[in-house]
Amino acid sequence: MLPEKPFLPITSRDNPRLKHLRGLLEHASVRRKSSQTVLEGIHLLDAYQRAGKIPDSIFIAESAQTHPEANDLLDAWPSVARFILPDALYKEMRTLGQGIDIMALIDTAFVALPEQLNTDxxxxxxxxxxxxxxxxxxxxxxxxxxxxxxxxxxxxxxxxxxxxxxxxxxxxxxxxxxxxxxxxxxxxxxxxxxxxxxxxxxxxxxxxxxxxxxxxxxxxxxxxxxxxxxxxxxxxxxxxxxxxxxxxxxxxxxxxxxxxxxxx
Amino acid sequence: MLPEKPFLPITSRDNPRLKHLRGLLEHASVRRKSSQTVLEGIHLLDAYQRAGKIPDSIFIAESAQTHPEANDLLDAWPSVARFILPDALYKEMRTLGQGIDIMALIDTAFVALPEQLNTDxxxxxxxxxxxxxxxxxxxxxxxxxxxxxxxxxxxxxxxxxxxxxxxxxxxxxxxxxxxxxxxxxxxxxxxxxxxxxxxxxxxxxxxxxxxxxxxxxxxxxxxxxxxxxxxxxxxxxxxxxxxxxxxxxxxxxxxxxxxxxxxx
Missing domain, CATH: 3.40.1280.10 (SPOUT methyltransferase, trefoil knot domain)
Structure with a gap:
């Protein structure tokens, strides 16, 4: 098994990764330009994992770090970059209500219209x-x-x-x-x-x-x-x-x- | 045909009718206590009229008063009390976006659970x-x-x-x-x-x-x-x-x- 990536701390709201994440959450134009989006909350991340997909990076609030469900996800993605945020900073950004404070940044590849549409x-x-x-x-x-x-x-x-x-x-x-x-x-x-x-x-x-x-x-x-x-x-x-x-x-x-x- | 009710102006946000209307829009407890609710926007009022129902009263913004669809509704309910509000006052209260600014206050009778449930x-x-x-x-x-x-x-x-x-x-x-x-x-x-x-x-x-x-x-x-x-x-x-x-x-x-x- 690969060694798990260490948690990298983010402490400033001016951190460029955080700014990008906030842009993705708030603006369709940022999502389109970067072909990326954010999955927020344990349920979506879980579905992503079960679909066999791998995110670009994970952002987690300090208090969620020890949550068993969050840990299962982190274990499933040992090689994914993971960033840890003070709870207050995470809360400023989240758009969901209370829950397990975890997000993932993912790539959303552009899919071209097929030449022929012949299946359901x-x-x-x-x-x-x-x-x-x-x-x-x-x-x-x-x-x-x-x-x-x-x-x-x-x-x-x-x-x-x-x-x-x-x-x-x-x-x-x-x-x-x-x-x-x-x-x-x-x-x-x-x-x-x-x-x-x-x-x-x-x-x-x-x-x-x-x-x-x-x-x-x-x-x-x-x-x-x-x-x-x-x-x-x-x-x-x-x-x-x-x-x-x-x-x-x-x-x-x-x-x-x-x-x-x-x-x- | 009955003569239509005149428009009664409401100009103050402290008007008791307006306060009650605002309470109904914002608080489930007010709706429950008074067994009343508010229908907002022309589509719901239209559906109410087509169902053969009659509201308690109608509240309309000045600028909506001449709108043909609003007029059809007012014509259909000649004996219903109607109140007219300055646009600014209506806008403060509405919860819908732009549209024909009209609301109705209606009674919502309590219905008891039937003794026997034997139909769909x-x-x-x-x-x-x-x-x-x-x-x-x-x-x-x-x-x-x-x-x-x-x-x-x-x-x-x-x-x-x-x-x-x-x-x-x-x-x-x-x-x-x-x-x-x-x-x-x-x-x-x-x-x-x-x-x-x-x-x-x-x-x-x-x-x-x-x-x-x-x-x-x-x-x-x-x-x-x-x-x-x-x-x-x-x-x-x-x-x-x-x-x-x-x-x-x-x-x-x-x-x-x-x-x-x-x-x-």
Whole structure:
């Protein structure tokens, strides 16, 4: 076994590593420019570890250093640089509430849109709410969908809020961001399905056993015109007569109807 | 047609009506004591009107007074007291971002737990997140479930955040709050179903055509022991091998499998 890295102390809030970490937590522009983000809290770090990934570096508050769960993580990553901060300094920076005060800086490689889209895929077209995007990623991962494509208008998947709602789903699937809807449509070689309140094709009448692309649209506007023109538009029967479902719920109902059909 | 009520001006932040409104927006205790809440923004008011309900009073900012959508609402409620506020005073109070600055004060009657629970019902046991509770209410309403029971630990359904996430689902269904799980279990005369990650009964193997009670548990702990002992515990097959789904997603998948089976 490799000798574990020693803890390097950070004591000043002007420390350049700390400044960078704070920038990543607060600004999407910093995350984009550096292709890095921060995982905050033991649950996300745990999910990252279970996905077999290795962070760039770890930041831990003094009082969390002896916590068994934090120690398990540190043991799992012996060769990762680790920095220790006074509790007060850590608290100034954290965006979560009380918990085990540990963060990791990770790299988020840019993934290009594949030339051909021919396996199950979830497309998020201008889905704006971070909670919805995170929940859709988590649901896609659970449903066995390994690829998610986000258009430019979709909430950024490596932001702290989407990471939290996604519970680490980001680590197990391929996520492509900043995609152009026209390019996506050109590269699809499998049928595209989009939910629409004006559709008359019931979800439950579709055959969902072969590879499929699902498109979920903006919370207010729904799917774009160009997407709908290229899609089978799908309605989810609603006996209660509601006007529309939350987009993460609509996505879940569609993806799990696919799961159900494939189990039979 | 009745003559419309005149606009009564409120110009001081010490106005007792305004103080009460602010109390309702900010404090659950005020909402509970007075059995009232505030609907904020045109969308919720619209949903309230479409549900055939009548508010106690309306509060509108000066600049919103001439807005066509606001006017439609005021026309629909000619006999409701209406108060007009300087924009600056309204802005101090609002919790939403920019929009049509209108609020309504409404009564939220206490609903007792029925003696017998024998129709489709959704039970929310200590579901803490306001967004999850609102989304579950919205999904239940869409699925045609007309009764939702919340235990004491569940987020209060008339809070601004749950109202927002529920998009007015509260207005079309019967919601019982502060219920005790043991009392609920005693009064149930239909089978209770609860999702659990340890269950081995697949959702898709169940017959969901007769009246059914669904129980969704706390985000962290899941359903309580006593609930699970009295329930058919249900698993949602997850080919991606995720540990768990978001509670609002799990609820949606269950309720819409029920919808699907009843359509056939």
């Amino acid at each position: 895929v979830l497309i998020l077209e201008d889905v704006q709410d971070a909670g919805n995007v995170g929940t859709l990623l988590r649901t896609a991962a659970a449903a066995g969908i390994k690829q998610v494509i986000c258009t430019k208008g979709t909430a950024l998947v490596w932001s702290p809020r989407v990471l939290r709602a996604g519970m680490g789903a980001q680590f197990g699937i391929q996520v492509i961001e900043h995609a152009d809807i026209k390019e996506i449509l050109e590269r699809l070689t499998i049928p595209l399905h989009a939910t629409s309140s004006h559709a008359n094709q019931s979800l439950y009448a579709l055959n969902l056993k072969t590879p499929i692309a699902w498109l979920m649209g903006n919370e207010g506007q729904g799917a774009s015109q160009i997407a709908l023109e290229n899609a089978i538009s799908v309605s989810i029967p609603q006996p209660g007569g509601q006007e529309s479902l939350n987009v993460a719920v609509a996505g879940a109902v569609c993806m799990f109807e696919m799961v159900r059909q494939r189990l039979i | 019902v959704l039970i929310l046991e200590d579901v803490q997140d306001a967004g999850n509770v609102g989304t579950l209410l919205r999904t239940a309403a869409a699925a045609g479930i007309k009764q939702v029971i919340c235990t004491k630990g569940t987020a209060l359904v008339w809070s601004p955040r749950v109202l927002r996430a529920g998009m007015g689902a509260q207005f079309g269904i019967q919601v019982i709050e502060h219920a005790d799980i043991k009392e609920i279990l005693e009064r149930l005369t239909i089978p209770l179903h609860a999702t659990s990650s340890h269950a081995n009964q697949s959702l898709y193997a169940l017959n969901l055509k007769t009246p059914i009670a669904w129980l969704m548990g706390n985000e962290g702990q899941g359903a309580s022991q006593i609930a699970l002992e009295n329930a058919i515990s249900v698993s949602i097959p997850q080919p991606g091998g995720q540990e768990s789904l978001n509670v609002a997603v799990a609820g949606a998948v269950c309720m819409f499998e029920m919808v699907r089976q009843r359509l056939i």
